[in-house]
Amino acid sequence: MSTIAMNSAITGLNGFQKMLDVVANNIANVNTSGYKHSKINFQELYAQTLRPATGANPTLGGSNAIQIGLGSNIASIDSVMTQGVLELTDNPTDMAISGEGYFVVSTGTINTYTRNGHFSVDATGGIVDSGGRPLQGWTADNTGAVDVTKPTEAVRIPFGDSMTAQATSTMKLSGNLDGSQAIYAAGPPATGGRFTTEATVYDSLGKEYRVQMTFTKVAAPVGAAAGWTWSADNGATNLGTGTVAFDANGNYSSALSTANPSFTLTPANGANPMTVSPDFSTMTQLETPGRYSASVASQNGYPPGQLTNFSIDRNGMVVGQYSNALTRNLGQVALAFFANPQGLEKSDSGLLRETVNSGKPQLGAAGTSPRGTITAGALEGSNVDLAKEFTRLISAQRAFQANSKVISTMDEVLGDISNLKR
16 A cells, blocks of 8 residues: 555656646746747546446445556646737837737748747848748739749848839829819900819839829710810920710719820830820719819829838738838738647747647638738737746645655655564
8 A cells, every 4th residue: 555655646746846847837938929838737547446346236236446546647738829918019020910820930941830920131131030040921923912822932021122113004083173164265364164283194214294184164065964175285295185074963974075085295215105094984073163173193103113111911911112102012921720739849949840630731821710910010928827827836836745745654654564563
């Protein structure tokens, strides 16, 4: 009996020593970004049967087995994968995941996974973790499109990248032409409706031009409630004209307006001639006495620009900011999802590796459930609860002391037995 008691107590000492190790590691990582605390679970080791159970018979009832437990061992040490609190850092390359995803970093031959989103940019423009391991994702093409079905690669910021100029080919106008105006009559004095607004357009070399769009009220075309002519000029040359017609509700009528309107500007700097197609479809003609609001809402040309900065949005899209005030997608951060994240194996530097029990990583973009979204300029804090860990620390300490007391008690018993012969 004494051997059983001492052996059971020894298993308890071993188990609660491991519990102290687990709790100590949790406390040590209370400020580790993305750390998930561990919890130890025990089970009874096995039992010695002194008498087996017996069944009932006509004269006697049944009896239960008589067994003595032989100690405990560790059933599992599980990582608790609850969400940590997000902490702002103001570092644009720091990222925190709100969801079940994992960042993917390459160690050269294999990918590893982490919730620690502390990243920086190295001398080559690569986004890397504190160990220099590159963050994985997808690179955008020249149009800014990202294909997340392709294999992942290192996410890079192409410092020094330039955006070539694009000549204006379309122009969208919006707003209202005052319907209370009479048909325009040239002066002096000029009377009736005439309004001019200015647009900025660009040629294929990125040179900027100012174009005046002038609207003049005229007699309504057949079938229209009202009509205006438009003309485009650069201050010296008429570049094109046409008609804009409106129905009885003041809405633009494409059927009664000039079909496929356009004007042409020929640059003197060797750039390609520009043919610009104005779009009047959202314009109206309502009565707003003395007030016009017609303007150029947008045009698709722009000058050249250099990459000056970047940001990362909630979907992990790396967006480049250029000196011409435009933006373009540079790439996208990949997130991995595992069917059983508790099956991941811890490696060095807080990295995780897939195992046969974690399942294969399912790579995708942030914002696709259940991977979650990304908050840039923040880190996910540890989910360690110090109050609970201190409670477990006391519990493990007391249990360790109790098991050591069993050993000292059995030592005294053995001493008493040895003294019986005296």
